[in-house]
Amino acid sequence: MRASTYPLIDAVEAHDLVLRSTPVLPVEEVALADAAGRVLAEPLLAGHALPAWPSSAVDGYALRAAEAGRRLRVVGESAAGHPFQGRLEPGTAARVLTGGVVPEGADAVAMVEDVTVEGDWVSAPSGLGRGANFHPRGADARAGEKVLEAGLPLGAAEVGLAAALGMARLRVHRRPRVALLSTGDELVEVGEEPGLGQVVDSNRWALLAALAEAGAEVRQHGIAPDQPDALRGLVESALAEAEVLVTSGGVSVGTHDLVKPLLESLGEVHVGRVKLRPGKPFTFATLPGGRLAFGLPGFPVSSLITFEVFVRPALRKLQGFERLERPTLPVRLGYDARAAGDRTEYQRVTLSREGPELVARSTGSQSSSRLLSLAGAHALVRIPPGDEGIAKGSRVEAIILTLP
Ligand code: AMP
Numbered sequence: 210m211r212a213s214t215y216p217l218i219d220a221v222e223a224h225d226l227v228l229r230s231t232p233v234l235p236v237e238e239v240a241l242a243d244a245a246g247r248v249l250a251e252p253l254l255a256g257h258a259l260p261a262w263p264s265s266a267v268d269g270y271a272l273r274a275a276e277a278g279r280r281l282r283v284v285g286e287s288a289a290g291h292p293f294q295g296r297l298e299p300g301t302a303a304r305v306l307t308g309g310v311v312p313e314g315a316d317a318v319a320m321v322e323d324v325t326v327e328g329d330w331v332s333a334p335s336g337l338g339r340g341a342n343f344h345p346r347g348a349d350a351r352a353g354e355k356v357l358e359a360g361l362p363l364g365a366a367e368v369g370l371a372a373a374l375g376m377a378r379l380r381v382h383r384r385p386r387v388a389l390l391s392t393g394d395e396l397v398e399v400g401e402e403p404g405l406g407q408v409v410d411s412n413r414w415a416l417l418a419a420l421a422e423a424g425a426e427v428r429q430h431g432i433a434p435d436q437p438d439a440l441r442g443l444v445e446s447a448l449a450e451a452e453v454l455v456t457s458g459g460v461s462v463g464t465h466d467l468v469k470p471l472l473e474s475l476g477e478v479h480v481g482r483v484k485l486r487p488g489k490p491f492t493f494a495t496l497p498g499g500r501l502a503f504g505l506p507g508f509p510v511s512s513l514i515t516f517e518v519f520v521r522p523a524l525r526k527l528q529g530f531e532r533l534e535r536p537t538l539p540v541r542l543g544y545d546a547r548a549a550g551d552r553t554e555y556q557r558v559t560l561s562r563e564g565p566e567l568v569a570r571s572t573g574s575q576s577s578s579r580l581l582s583l584a585g586a587h588a589l590v591r592i593p594p595g596d597e598g599i600a601k602g603s604r605v606e607a608i609i610l611t612l613p
């Protein structure tokens with residue numbers, strides 16, 4: 210073993226350094242089916258008015274509001290997809306169905322429940338206001354109006370709006386292509402029976418899930434042995450088709466820890482150790498061509514926490530998101546929290562609603578190898594180093610992973 214030569218840097222500083230080195234990926238055009246979860250790269254302008262014609266909100270009769278109270282002759286019908294042809298003359302009304310065009314000349318729709326019909330004649334209650342019961346042309350958007358800002362994440366409603374405006378394709382930021390591999394001679398594939406001293410490669414599947422949730426397109430490159438040439442070969446071929454490399458294991462100070470020297474030979478290592486628990490050996494490098502490399506520690510919780518703190522925000526920046534971080538909420542600590550050691554500890558907690566408050570409770574042993582400390586956790590709370598810790602009952606800001 211040799212001592213690490215990398216300075217132990219503050220987690221906030223490391224986080225800022227990662228984000229400063231992270232570009233925003235170029236724009237591509239995608240079909241609507243691939244648009245959800247992406248970030249709009251250009252403002253969305255309405256190519257036509259929405260609705261494109263006055264559309265009835267109810268089943269009833271289209272008429273002139275000023276003629277409400279009079280007997281009007283029913284001259285035709287306007288159903289969805291079957292508009293009334295022509296203009297509505299004074300003294301007349303047209304039957305309209307929900308989603309039907311309100312004919313030219315009419316300025317209100319009386320609900321069918323409110324009218325009196327006698328043969329071809331209808332009378333609506335007087336006092337019906339102009340504009341009643343229909344959506345005028347352009348009520349949602351005028352032609353040329355900006356309906357969505359650039360930088361907006363696209364969800365179901367945004368995709369629906371684009372479709373309603375006739376846009377079958379949208380310009381969005383590209384998703385990052387991520388090469389994922391695990392390192393370690395002790396690792397075996399999931400499903401294989403681990404022998405003495407062997408460990409199932411669980412990090413790859415945990416990180417695959419985390420990467421997918423963060424919007425990455427992932428290509429898996431299996432398990433690299435603790436052998437410099439084999440590792441280099443695998444990493445070089447993995448990088449041929451990716452702008453981000455994510456590895457786990459092989460970043461601490463043992464003689465088998467080969468990732469840092471490899472990244473040094475391929476690019477520039479900016480972070481080699483952080484004041485963070487779990488996750489001290491987290492490594493970040495930039496590689497030629499604006500590519501990024503994240504060497505995550507091997508212990509399962511360490512790899513996921515450093516993913517949360519450093520990799521996820523970077524992946525979101527690459528995709529053009531403006532909000533890079535998880536939301537936070539004030540919570541009441543339901544236990545006496547103390548950081549084990551001299552680094553800020555990201556403790557895993559569950560949350561429960563107690564009256565108006567959220568109360569955070571520890572998930573138990575915070576060992577960096579105990580995935581059960583993170584499985585089912587709702588949030589992370591940052592506990593600063595030092596003997597005082599944070600007393601039970603204190604209010605802290607929790608990083609929300611999922612709400613209970
Ligand atoms: P390392 O950072 O390579 O020293 O790994 C530290 C420890 O993390 C190893 O001894 C393993 O027990 C565990 N570990 C490393 N890689 C993985 C992996 N891919 N999946 C599960 N556990 C791992």
Ligand code: MG
Nearest residue numbers: 392393458459
């Ligand atoms: Mg290892």
